[in-house]
Amino acid sequence: MSLPLTKNRHLHRFHGGLHLPDHKLESTLLTILDVGVPPLLTLPLQQHIGHIAEPVVEVGDQVMKGQLIARAEGFVSAPLHAPSSGRIQAIEERPFPHPSGLPTRAILIETDGLDEWGPLPEPLPDFEQTNRDLLLERIRWAGIVGLGGATFPTSVKLSPGKNKKIHTLILNGAECEPYITCDDMLMREQAERIITGLAVIRHILSPNECLIGIEDNKPEAIAAMREALKAAELEATEIIEIPTKYPSGGEKQLIYILTGEEVPSQHIPADIGIVCHNVGTAAAVADAVIDGKPLLSRTLTLGGDALKQAQNVHSPLGASIHWLIEQIGGYKTQAKRLVMGGPMMGVPLRNDDYPIVKGSNCLLALSPEQAPPEEPARPCIRCGECARVCPVELLPQQLYWHTRAKDFDEVQSYDLFDCIECGCCAYVCPSYIPLVQYYRYAKSEIWSQEEEKKKADLARQRHEARQARLARLEHERKARLRKKKEALEKRGAGKADDPKKAAIQAALKRVEARKAAQTATAAPNGDST
Amino acid sequence: MTTLVSSPHDWGRHRVQQVMLQVLLALTPGIAAMFWYFGWGVLINIVIATASALGAEALMLRLRERPLQPAITDFSAVVTAVLFALSVPPTLPWWMTVLGMLFAIVIVKQLYGGLGYNPFNPAMAAYVLLLISYPVAMTHWLPPSVLSKETIDLFDSLRIIFGGTPPASGWDAITMATPLDQMRNGLGQDMMISEIRESPVWGDFGAKGWEWVANWYALGGLWLLYKRVIGWRIPVAMIAGLVVIAALFSLGNPESYPHPLFHVFSGGIVLGAFFIATDPVTASTTPRGQLIYGFLIGVLVYVIRTWGGYPDGVAFAVLLMNMAAPTIDYYTRPRVFGHREDEHE
Numbered sequence: 001m002s003l004p005l006t007k008n009r010h011l012h013r014f015h016g017g018l019h020l021p022d023h024k025l026e027s028t029l030l031t032i033l034d035v036g037v038p039p040l041l042t043l044p045l046q047q048h049i050g051h052i053a054e055p056v057v058e059v060g061d062q063v064m065k066g067q068l069i070a071r072a073e074g075f076v077s078a079p080l081h082a083p084s085s086g087r088i089q090a091i092e093e094r095p096f097p098h099p100s101g102l103p104t105r106a107i108l109i110e111t112d113g114l115d116e117w118g119p120l121p122e123p124l125p126d127f128e129q130t131n132r133d134l135l136l137e138r139i140r141w142a143g144i145v146g147l148g149g150a151t152f153p154t155s156v157k158l159s160p161g162k163n164k165k166i167h168t169l170i171l172n173g174a175e176c177e178p179y180i181t182c183d184d185m186l187m188r189e190q191a192e193r194i195i196t197g198l199a200v201i202r203h204i205l206s207p208n209e210c211l212i213g214i215e216d217n218k219p220e221a222i223a224a225m226r227e228a229l230k231a232a233e234l235e236a237t238e239i240i241e242i243p244t245k246y247p248s249g250g251e252k253q254l255i256y257i258l259t260g261e262e263v264p265s266q267h268i269p270a271d272i273g274i275v276c277h278n279v280g281t282a283a284a285v286a287d288a289v290i291d292g293k294p295l296l297s298r299t300l301t302l303g304g305d306a307l308k309q310a311q312n313v314h315s316p317l318g319a320s321i322h323w324l325i326e327q328i329g330g331y332k333t334q335a336k337r338l339v340m341g342g343p344m345m346g347v348p349l350r351n352d353d354y355p356i357v358k359g360s361n362c363l364l365a366l367s368p369e370q371a372p373p374e375e376p377a378r379p380c381i382r383c384g385e386c387a388r389v390c391p392v393e394l395l396p397q398q399l400y401w402h403t404r405a406k407d408f409d410e411v412q413s414y415d416l417f418d419c420i421e422c423g424c425c426a427y428v429c430p431s432y433i434p435l436v437q438y439y440r441y442a443k444s445e446i447w448s449q450e451e452e453k454k455k456a457d458l459a460r461q462r463h464e465a466r467q468a469r470l471a472r473l474e475h476e477r478k479a480r481l482r483k484k485k486e487a488l489e490k491r492g493a494g495k496a497d498d499p500k501k502a503a504i505q506a507a508l509k510r511v512e513a514r515k516a517a518q519t520a521t522a523a524p525n526g527d528s529t
Numbered sequence: 530m531t532t533l534v535s536s537p538h539d540w541g542r543h544r545v546q547q548v549m550l551q552v553l554l555a556l557t558p559g560i561a562a563m564f565w566y567f568g569w570g571v572l573i574n575i576v577i578a579t580a581s582a583l584g585a586e587a588l589m590l591r592l593r594e595r596p597l598q599p600a601i602t603d604f605s606a607v608v609t610a611v612l613f614a615l616s617v618p619p620t621l622p623w624w625m626t627v628l629g630m631l632f633a634i635v636i637v638k639q640l641y642g643g644l645g646y647n648p649f650n651p652a653m654a655a656y657v658l659l660l661i662s663y664p665v666a667m668t669h670w671l672p673p674s675v676l677s678k679e680t681i682d683l684f685d686s687l688r689i690i691f692g693g694t695p696p697a698s699g700w701d702a703i704t705m706a707t708p709l710d711q712m713r714n715g716l717g718q719d720m721m722i723s724e725i726r727e728s729p730v731w732g733d734f735g736a737k738g739w740e741w742v743a744n745w746y747a748l749g750g751l752w753l754l755y756k757r758v759i760g761w762r763i764p765v766a767m768i769a770g771l772v773v774i775a776a777l778f779s780l781g782n783p784e785s786y787p788h789p790l791f792h793v794f795s796g797g798i799v800l801g802a803f804f805i806a807t808d809p810v811t812a813s814t815t816p817r818g819q820l821i822y823g824f825l826i827g828v829l830v831y832v833i834r835t836w837g838g839y840p841d842g843v844a845f846a847v848l849l850m851n852m853a854a855p856t857i858d859y860y861t862r863p864r865v866f867g868h869r870e871d872e873h874e
Binding site for chain 2: 014015018020099101178252256262263264265267337339341343344345346347348349350364366370371372373374378379380381382383384385387388391392393394395397398414415418421423426427428429430431432434436437440
């Protein structure tokens with residue numbers, strides 16, 4: 001029996017957070033544009049958290065749309081499929097939208113414009129009658145990862161382990177970062193697909209209840225989702241309007257808002273019986289299970305006032321940003337900053353020659369007026385605004401001081417690793433201190449120190465093992481020698497039974513006897529002379 | 530070519546400069562009230578203090594080989610100067626004001642590394658230096674104009690401040706003990722509070738004039754709270770600390786220990802609570818820490834006023850708690866999301 005859809009639920013408020021100008025109207029004026037297929041697709045092999053995928057095609061191969069081009073390596077990994085038909089042009093290092101700025105190996109497909117599908121696995125519309133492992137296998141095959149931007153392989157998240165009972169499934173439609181509207185538009189236009197995906201995930205996890213959290217600045221999306229949910233008649237599923245406040249779409253923040261439960265530090269939500277998926281991920285799950293289609297494309301927002309017109313596009317993975325921006329009318333002014341992701345947490349890009357990957361929810365082209373001024377940081381006046389807005393209730397300025405002093409032990413004692421890098425602290429800082437940059441620096445320093453320590457430990461262990469082995473060998477050699485010597489001594493003492501020796505001794509005796517006999521006979525002879 | 534800068538790529542459009550300007554703006558009702566009740570000396574002191582603070586700041590930035598911009602235009606030295614000028618008597622000789630500002634900016638602020646690095650509140654450190662060194666000059670307060678028989682015009686003020694000479698009628702004719710001093714002297718002569726309060730100088734809670742200055746400071750302080758330039762914890766806790774301890778004694782013996790509201794509306798409490806103790810650089814920064822910090826300032830003010838050697842104790846109390854702020858912060862770290870309450874203990 002289904003619960004009323006508008007049950008009054010007590011929502012919880014997380015500490016801090018910001019009410020940001022949301023800039024969401026600009027990109028929601030037009031419907032999602034299907035951009036078609038670009039002449040070239042660049043598909044980095046690592047578009048997910050986990051092990052890099054391994055190519056299964058070679059340069060020059062013809063591929064069909066949906067054909068596997070790189071397989072998952074290991075449990076936490078995701079495969080890649082050709083988003084369109086064409087020829088493999090190259091497999092080489094290409095720039096990749098990642099904070100490190102380092103390039104990664106990618107497969108380049110020169111498309112043939114036919115967009116011809118290859119063979120696909122059998123659709124599973126009766127998923128409720130399908131074995132769960134088969135569904136998980138299908139989701140894994142499809143290469144689905146968290147499309148909210150975290151890109152953690154979805155099949156892994158859906159396999160929490162036998163001993164972890166999931167009681168609550170949460171669908172994240174909060175979309176709290178300014179400018180980004182791809183989930184909003186997806187919910188407005190494809191709510192049934194999301195609800196179908198939710199039904200599949202729910203069948204796999206069999207939770208007690210499902211909660212769909214959407215910020216209250218998306219009334220159209222909420223209405224569309226309510227409609228779709230009503231039509232689907234899903235039990236114990238509720239759409240919950242949450243107050244708009246950044247970062248309510250952070251996984252741990254959303255779980256707290258909806259359930260009042262805090263995911264313990266260093267733990268994942270499954271540890272407290274909760275699993276949370278993005279609405280876009282649910283839609284991709286529906287495609288994979290109901291239609292047998294792998295993840296080949298995604299919806300993303302192209303925004304920022306350097307563009308002529310902001311809009312959401314449905315784009316094949318691997319399309320270049322440059323090409324996409326051309327499809328929606330191009331630039332209005334030169335972009336001062338290009339950002340993959342939202343303005344609060346996105347990755348800055350050097351140019352628009354980067355490809356769209358599975359985690360790309362937004363591309364921002366900020367004009368010089370919109371981009372923050374590049375002023376040198378001023379001294380911290382300890383005003384405490386940063387601590388007031390921190391959603392994790394850290395003390396950002398203490399982290400900052402200790403990072404500056406390179407006192408990384410102290411930084412960790414102020415729980416650096418609980419920082420979600422949401423950017424609230426840096427946003428409000430009146431001294432323009434790039435706080436998040438300091439925390440990233442501290443984290444990477446600590447990681448590399450730990451790596452060094454691991455290496456040193458390993459080297460020490462190896463050295464110690466070698467010393468021990470040498471000592472053991474020496475000991476064994478000595479023991480062997482000693483044994484031999486002892487054996488020899490023993491033999492030398494009581495060895496009458498050695499036939500050779502006995503023979504020699506017998507021979508010696510015989511010789512002596514003969515000599516004695518000869519002397520005896522010779523003497524009388526001599527005497528006789 | 531785009532710029533590669535770490536996220537966030539948007540900013541809240543606050544600036545240090547703006548914070549300082551808001552503080553100055555919030556002080557204007559108080560300054561106007563001070564001018565109304567105590568005359569031109571108040572404004573002359575502000576001008577002298579501001580000019581010498583900016584001069585000292587520029588000198589030190591040059592000696593420390595730091596760029597003048599943006600430090601000189603962040604208005605932090607101006608805030609220090611105005612708070613100092615509002616704390617000292619409107620008759621203070623000009624060179625004492627200059628000396629105080631040199632001490633505040635050169636030693637208390639810049640030698641510790643400039644804005645953000647000073648452990649002590651520069652305005653209060655300067656005030657205490659002068660109070661200890663020149664106790665007489667530092668207690669030459671004028672009576673508020675509502676009680677004064679003599680009028681002191683701009684030229685009288687200039688003569689007093691720059692010439693060091695009292696008007697023809699002499700110091701005694703123009704100066705008057707502050708309400709805190711009167712209360713203290715009266716109690717020192719074993720007078721009952723009801724007897725002391727028979728004098729016409731007293732108003733509703735504190736003394737006439739003085740208590741109205743406090744109201745105008747409070748107005749500016751409330752605006753700062755509303756604009757979120759300061760938090761509520763330090764001012765509320767400081768006044769609460771003072772009221773609680775004053776109430777305990779006053780209830781026990783109302784004829785020897787003045788009413789809590791007398792304490793709130795006398796001396797530097799309201800200015801201190803909203804503008805001085807809230808100086809973020811030298812105060813505690815954790816939410817619980819700010820409550821402790823403010824409360825103890827309130828208690829210390831009472832202790833110093835009641836049993837100490839000086840009539841008012843705001844400056845001493847603030848400096849003492851400045852010393853304690855890092856320790857308070859250390860022991861009052863908030864519980865981080867997803868951590869147990871007892872993890873850091």
